[in-house]
Amino acid sequence: xxxxxxxxxxxxxxxxxxxxxxxxxxxxxxxxxxxxxxxxxxxxxxxxxxxxxxxxxxxxxxxxxxxxxxxxxxxxxxxxxxxxxxxxxxxxxxxxxxxxxxxxxxxxxxxxxxxxxxxxxxxxxxxxxxxxxxxxxxxxxxxxxxxxxxxxxxxxxxxxxxxxxxxxxxxxxxxxxxxxxxxxxxxxxxxxxxxxxxxxxxxxxxxxxxxxxxxxxxxxxxxxxxxxxxxxxxxxxxxxxxxxxxxxxxxxxxxxxxxxxxxxxxxxxxxxxxxxxxxxxxxxxxxxxxxxxxxxxxxxxxxxxxxxxxxxxxxxxxxxxxxxxxxxxxxxxxxxxxxxxxxxxxxxxxxxxxxxxxxxxxxxxxxxxxxxxxxxxxxxxxxxxxxxxxxxxxxxxxxxxxxxxxxxxxxxxxxxxxxxxxxxxxxxxxxxxxxxxxxxxxxxxxxxxxxxxxxxxxxxxxxxxxxxxxxxxxxxxxxxxxxx
Amino acid sequence: xxxxxxxxxxxxxxxxxxxxxxxxxxxxxxxxxxxxxxxxxxxxxxxxxxxxxxxxxxxxxxxxxxxxxxxxxxxxxxxxxxxxxxxxxxxxxxxxxxxxxxxxxxxxxxxxxxxxxxxxxxxxxxxxxxxxxxxxxxxxxxxxxxxxxxxxxxxxxxxxxxxxxxxxxxxxxxxxxxxxxxxxxxxxxxxxxxxxxxxxxxxxxxxxxxxxxxxxxxxxxxxxxxxxxxxxxxxxxxxxxxxxxxxxxxxxxxxxxxxxxxxxxxxxxxxxxxxxxxxxxxxxxxxxxxxxxxxxxxxxxxxxxxxxxxxxxxxxxxxxxxxxxxxxxxxxxxxxxxxxxxxxxxxxxxxxxxxxxxxxxxxxxxxxxxxxxxxxxxxxxxxxxxxxxxxxxxxxxxxxxxxxxxxxxxxxxxxxxxxxxxxxxxxxxxxxxxxxxxxxxxxxxxxxxxxxxxxxxxxxxxxxxxxxxxxxxxxxxxxxxxxx
Numbered sequence: 026x027x028x029x030x031x032x033x034x035x036x037x038x039x040x041x042x043x044x045x046x047x048x049x050x051x052x053x054x055x056x057x058x059x060x061x062x063x064x065x066x067x068x069x070x071x072x073x074x075x076x077x078x079x080x081x082x083x084x085x086x087x088x089x090x091x092x093x094x095x096x097x098x099x100x101x102x103x104x105x106x107x108x109x110x111x112x113x114x115x116x117x118x119x120x121x122x123x124x125x126x127x128x129x130x131x132x133x134x135x136x137x138x139x140x141x142x143x144x145x146x147x148x149x150x151x152x153x154x155x156x157x158x159x160x161x162x163x164x165x166x167x168x169x170x171x172x173x174x175x176x177x178x179x180x181x182x183x184x185x186x187x188x189x190x191x192x193x194x195x196x197x198x199x200x201x202x203x204x205x206x207x208x209x210x211x212x213x214x215x216x217x218x219x220x221x222x223x224x225x226x227x228x229x230x231x232x233x234x235x236x237x238x239x240x241x242x243x244x245x246x247x248x249x250x251x252x253x254x255x256x257x258x259x260x261x262x263x264x265x266x267x268x269x270x271x272x273x274x275x276x277x278x279x280x281x282x283x284x285x286x287x288x289x290x291x292x293x294x295x296x297x298x299x300x301x302x303x304x305x306x307x308x309x310x311x312x313x314x315x316x317x318x319x320x321x322x323x324x325x326x327x328x329x330x331x332x333x334x335x336x337x338x339x340x341x342x343x344x345x346x347x348x349x350x351x352x353x354x355x356x357x358x359x360x361x362x363x364x365x366x367x368x369x370x371x372x373x374x375x376x377x378x379x380x381x382x383x384x385x386x387x388x389x390x391x392x393x394x395x396x397x398x399x400x401x402x403x404x405x406x407x408x409x410x411x412x413x414x415x416x417x418x419x420x421x422x423x424x425x426x427x428x429x430x431x432x433x434x435x436x437x438x439x440x441x442x443x444x445x446x447x448x449x450x451x452x453x454x455x456x457x458x459x460x461x462x463x464x465x466x467x468x469x470x471x472x473x474x475x476x477x478x479x480x481x482x483x484x485x486x487x488x489x490x491x492x493x494x495x496x497x498x499x500x501x502x503x504x505x506x507x508x509x
Numbered sequence: 510x511x512x513x514x515x516x517x518x519x520x521x522x523x524x525x526x527x528x529x530x531x532x533x534x535x536x537x538x539x540x541x542x543x544x545x546x547x548x549x550x551x552x553x554x555x556x557x558x559x560x561x562x563x564x565x566x567x568x569x570x571x572x573x574x575x576x577x578x579x580x581x582x583x584x585x586x587x588x589x590x591x592x593x594x595x596x597x598x599x600x601x602x603x604x605x606x607x608x609x610x611x612x613x614x615x616x617x618x619x620x621x622x623x624x625x626x627x628x629x630x631x632x633x634x635x636x637x638x639x640x641x642x643x644x645x646x647x648x649x650x651x652x653x654x655x656x657x658x659x660x661x662x663x664x665x666x667x668x669x670x671x672x673x674x675x676x677x678x679x680x681x682x683x684x685x686x687x688x689x690x691x692x693x694x695x696x697x698x699x700x701x702x703x704x705x706x707x708x709x710x711x712x713x714x715x716x717x718x719x720x721x722x723x724x725x726x727x728x729x730x731x732x733x734x735x736x737x738x739x740x741x742x743x744x745x746x747x748x749x750x751x752x753x754x755x756x757x758x759x760x761x762x763x764x765x766x767x768x769x770x771x772x773x774x775x776x777x778x779x780x781x782x783x784x785x786x787x788x789x790x791x792x793x794x795x796x797x798x799x800x801x802x803x804x805x806x807x808x809x810x811x812x813x814x815x816x817x818x819x820x821x822x823x824x825x826x827x828x829x830x831x832x833x834x835x836x837x838x839x840x841x842x843x844x845x846x847x848x849x850x851x852x853x854x855x856x857x858x859x860x861x862x863x864x865x866x867x868x869x870x871x872x873x874x875x876x877x878x879x880x881x882x883x884x885x886x887x888x889x890x891x892x893x894x895x896x897x898x899x900x901x902x903x904x905x906x907x908x909x910x911x912x913x914x915x916x917x918x919x920x921x922x923x924x925x926x927x928x929x930x931x932x933x934x935x936x937x938x939x940x941x942x943x944x945x946x947x948x949x950x951x952x953x954x955x956x957x958x959x960x961x962x963x964x965x966x967x968x969x970x971x972x973x974x975x976x977x978x979x980x981x982x983x984x985x986x987x988x989x990x991x992x993x
Contacts, residue, residue: 037976074911074971088911212970341966352976353969369993374964381968394968427558427572460941463948463967463978470965471955480858481954482825483947484865484878485837486696487558492521492836494947509853 027056030366031120031144033110033303035063036070038333038355038362039150040092043102045363046146053368060142061097062108062122067178068094073352075181076216079188080223086178110151111139113307115326119143146328146366149304149317150359153297153334153350160267161293169268170196171276172291175213187290188224196274203227206279206288208265210236212382213294215248215393218257221292222386229258229286231265231279239380240395240451241437243418247453248384248391255387260286297350299335312337314348321372323362330366332358341375342397342448342469343410349376378449379466381459390432390455394462397449397469403439413442417503421495423457425487434458436499438475445474445507450496457489464496475500475507511540514850515604515628517594517787519547520554522817522839522846523634524576527586529847530630537852544626545581546592546606551662552578557836559665560700563672564707570662595623597791599810603627630812630850633788633801634843637781637818637834644751645777653752654680655760656775659697671774672708680758687711690763690772692749694720696866697778699732699877702741705776706870713742713770715749715763723864724879724935725921727902731937732868732875739871744770781834783819796821798832805856807846814850816842825859826881826932826953827894833860862933863950865943874916874939878946881933881953887923897926901987905979907941909971918942920983922959929958929991934980941973948980959984959991 030046032039043059050057069092077083097104105122112121123139155174163169173183190200205221207214210232221228230236230252235245236259252259263281268291271277278285299316301309309325312318316337317325325331333355337346354376364371379396397403403414418437424430432455439449450465452458468478478500485492493501514530516523527543534541553576561567581588589606596605607623639658647653654677657667671677674684689705691698694716705712714720714736719729720743736743747765752775755761762771783800785793793809796802800821801809809815817839821830838860848855863880881887887898902921908914916939923933934949936942952962962984969976977985 071909071911071971071976073969074909077912077971082913083911351969353966356976357964375966377966379966379968381970381973383970383972385972396966396968425555425558427555427567428561429566457944459970459973460944460968461947463945463980464951466967467948467951467957467962467965468955470961471952471957473951473955477954478951480841481951482837482859482861482863482880483950484863484880484944485557485835486865486867486943487555487561488867488869489865489943492555492840496947 027058028145029143030057030059030146030148031142032059032061032148032150033120034150034152034333035061035068035097035104035106036150036152036333036355037352038152038359039148040069040097041356041359042148042150042330042332042363043097044100045360046367047101049364049367049369055368057367058103059101060103060105062105062110062120062142064107064109064125065177065179066106068092068097068104068106070178071352072176075175076213076220078181079184079217080220086182089178089181110303113147113303115307115329118145120147146330148330148332148362148366149325149335150333151300151303151335154300155293155297156295157293158265158295163274169270169276170274171289172268172293174293175217176297198273198275200275200289202289204288205229206231206286206291207294208279208291209294209296211239211294211296212380215382215384217292217294218252219384219386222255222257228256229260229288231260231263231281231286233262233264235261237393239399240393240453241400241416244435244437244451244453247435248393251384251389251391255384255389257387297334299337299348301335304335312346316348318346319358321374322365322370323358323373324365328366330362332362338373339375340398341377343402345407347376347378349378351380377466377469379462381462383459391453392456392459393453394459395449395451396462396466397439397447399449400439403448410448414448415440415442415503415507417499417506419495419499419502421498422491423455423495424489425491428487430457430488432456432458434495436495438499438503440475440503440507442507445476445504447473447475447478447500450499461494461496464494475503479504511542512629513627514541514543514630514632515626516543516545516632516634517604518634518636518817519545519552519581519588519590520634520636520817520839521836522636522843523632524553524581525840525843526632526634526814526816526847527581528584529844530851531585533848533851533853539852541851542587543585544587544589546589546594546604546626548591548593548609549661549663550590552576552581552588552590554662555836556660559659559668560697560704562665563668563701564704570666573662573665594787597631597787599791599813602629604631630814632814632816632846632850633809633819634815634817635784635787635819638784639777640779640782641777642749642779647758652677653754653760654758655773656752656777658777659701660781682757682759684759684773686773688772689713690715690770690775691778692763692775693778693780694722695778695780696864699866699868701776701778702736703868703870706739706741712740713744713772715744715747715765715770717746717748719745721877723883724877724937725884725900728919728921728935728937731919732877735868735873735875739868739873741871781818783821783832785819788819796830800832802830803842805858806849806854807842807857808849812850814846816846822857823859824882825861827886829891831860831862833862835864861950861953863946865946867943875937876940876943877937878943879933879935880946880950881923881931883933884923887932894932898932899924899926899987899991901983901990903979903983903986905982906975907939907979908973909975912971914941914972916940916942918979920979922983922987924959924987924991926991929960929988931957931959931962931984934983945978945980948978959987963988
């Protein structure tokens with residue numbers, strides 16, 4: 026009898042694990058059956074593409090789907106959509122499932138009957154959900170009309186409906202949507218601000234501290250200034266703590282302390298948290314961020330594997346646990362889990378915290394990227410780094426100064442004073458800035474020193490770079506500042 | 510008495526050495542006098558910017574000058590322009606100099622009298638000159654009117670004059686320039702083709718083999734197709750071997766075998782060769798490419814240093830000698846020489862052969878980049894690599910497929926089958942392609958394997974990259990193809 030793999034969750038991590046399990050099984054001549062259960066009706070979609078769908082870059086929801094359920098099934102995966110896993114029995118090796126209440130699917134299980142799925146291997150790929158403050162929800166747990174997070178394809182569909190003034194939930198309307206409020210100054214916040222400005226909405230961004238709190242404040246201030254230059258009102262030191270709502274229940278504003286910021290729609294970008302209730306109920310241990318704690322082979326218990334946004338990862342620099350929900354890690358961790366459960370031996374080698382985004386609207390073009398720990402993380406004794414960290418900001422241009430492609434770029438370098446090791450790089454600048462972070466990520470991955478980066482043979486031609494690439498200039502200046 | 514440093518050549522390498530010698534001297538409390546002699550009247554200019562000056566991106570020649578003679582002098586350097594070094598006596602530690610015949614400078618040495626400059630340290634930074642076939646020159650050694658290389662600021666000035674139809678050398682004209690021929694399919698050739706197409710000229714590019722012979726032919730063919738799509742006529746397998754010239758002496762066409770390609774102007778992009786006659790006459794050894802052979806500290810003889818395009822470098826992968834005239838290496842080698850001659854201890858850590866260019870004209874946008882040895886270099890036993898090299902071409906997109914920023918990108922990966930080490934990467938694709946080479950260059954520099962690159966935490970957001978960066982996809986596919 027073939028061994029059965031059950032995967033819970035059919036997005037990047039789960040489906041990478043499913044396909045990789047089949048591939049590795051074939052390679053090893055092991056008969057592997059893979060069953061995937063997915064609560065929603067969507068699979069393998071790009072959550073990161075949602076702001077661009079809202080902005081108008083993406084034609085429709087189908088465009089954001091990398092592989093359809095039919096395509097997964099054609100590859101030999103028993104994919105069961107609109108199917109909720111309700112319990113895991115690790116001793117009996119059984120997952121209990123039932124049709125989703127709102128699945129709308131015809132079929133024998135439509136009465137909500139629970140059934141048991143036995144497994145030899147289990148992959149938990151239950152993902153993350155957006156952090157949602159209580160005030161964003163009505164008493165029945167649905168979104169306050171006009172308010173929404175940006176995580177699922179359903180969120181995307183709802184946003185297009187909201188912005189068309191068509192309604193939300195039970196509230197139908199045909200109001201004109203003129204003013205948007207974004208709560209949260211991180212990646213989703215910046216991207217939704219771009220989407221709103223590009224749609225012509227008057228936009229306010231509310232954030233507790235400086236925007237992009239995962240970068241050092243001097244870089245956050247550059248982004249802040251760019252947002253304002255694009256016409257975005259930025260309210261820092263404003264913790265959103267409630268809503269004003271009209272007679273019809275539609276949001277009219279966001280309260281932040283004593284202030285009310287008027288808005289016809291409100292996008293929540295407050296981060297995500299691992300969806301691990303099922304795993305916790307099964308007795309699996311969770312970390313400080315609430316995520317599963319897989320070993321480097323992505324195993325969380327014998328024969329039980331975790332992958333993607335429901336997991337905490339290991340920071341490659343420092344070795345501490347860190348929660349970084351991102352499709353790149355989900356894909357890699359899924360591959361690692363799928364390889365290992367079918368008898369292979371793969372390792373997930375950790376995260377640097379590399380991230381990139383942009384704000385391109387209102388006449389501004391700002392690219393934002395980072396890799397490695399922040400200054401605070403690097404200085405935190407708990408991270409295992411505990412180093413004397415030196416930080417240096419260097420201003421340069423993205424191309425030779427005399428070329429039309431030359432735009433300002435700010436490069437912040439973090440290094441360890443004693444070992445001269447590169448610890449992190451953060452970038453904010455014009456077109457051509459963002460992807461330069463991969464030069465640094467590649468160097469960080471290989472444990473390079475700032476001297477190594479200063480010596481590297483990086484590419485130069487006038488439309489692409491000054492003679493010394495900005496990342497290299499910054500590392501050379503850091504090397505000089507550390508003495509010899 | 511301060512020690513005297515004499516530098517021959519006032520472009521990137523020479524001036525980097527000069528400034529660094531002063532800095533290092535100050536750091537060490539050593540009194541250092543630096544004299545720089547420069548044959549021309551130009552210093553520290555961007556030769557790489559010349560095609561963009563011709564294309565119209567750059568306002569004037571002054572814009573291409575990174576630092577003027579006055580700025581160098583203000584930093585404490587005794588910079589003598591229009592001064593030719595005519596001989597070096599290594600035993601007597603003396604350089605003989607005289608004013609350049611065409612210097613036009615007033616002053617006591619205007620009569621051409623030779624004088625001797627004693628030195629404690631000597632830096633040879635005499636650069637390279639464009640390879641010039643005899644048929645491109647008239648009997649008196651000047652350019653055939655309408656024909657020119659692209660190397661010096663004077664070349665740039667001449668090009669603007671040629672394209673305005675104003676003349677060349679002794680030939681004054683006011684002809685309409687409609688048709689350009691580019692001889693050579695390398696970096697300068699591609700860049701001048703861009704410049705000519707952008708100026709509205711009918712353009713033919715003549716090359717012996719496929720265009721961009723420093724990339725594998727499958728990538729060259731992609732560039733070839735793009736050039737043709739932009740309206741450039743590409744004549745491969747055509748070795749230019751002569752000119753047709755009108756009654757007034759102005760070029761009318763380029764002969765390639767039995768064929769004549771009509772042209773009103775002809776740009777030569779046939780590569781460069783080290784300008785090392787002076788060094789050779791002084792008895793310094795030269796390599797196979799005719800360049801100086803500095804050690805890793807850039808020393809070519811006791812107290813004599815070489816830097817920049819007059820030198821052969823060491824390939825970081827393989828350790829063989831290679832001639833790569835490029836501003837990035839010139840700057841670094843100059844710094845190394847300047848540090849060491851003033852008592853420091855720096856090392857030039859070699860070249861990967863990283864290079865980048867583009868062709869953006871005629872509705873096409875092609876970015877081109879490479880790093881590491883070519884397949885032929887990697888397979889050549891003489892390079893010290895002698896490996897079983899595997900090559901794999903991967904097609905991907907520069908951004909998530911559903912985004913307007915998604916353009917095709919071709920990634921060729923070279924790896925060593927036995928060690929799985931990454932050996933080289935070559936890229937051809939649309940906007941966003943070129944600077945990705947630095948991810949690979951950084952990995953190569955650190956001796957990463959293709960597995961390392963496949964595991965890296967590179968940046969992802971839909972406008973910038975697919976979930977797996979194209980360089981990473983290509984390395985992952987290579988890793989898969991090598992088995993486990």
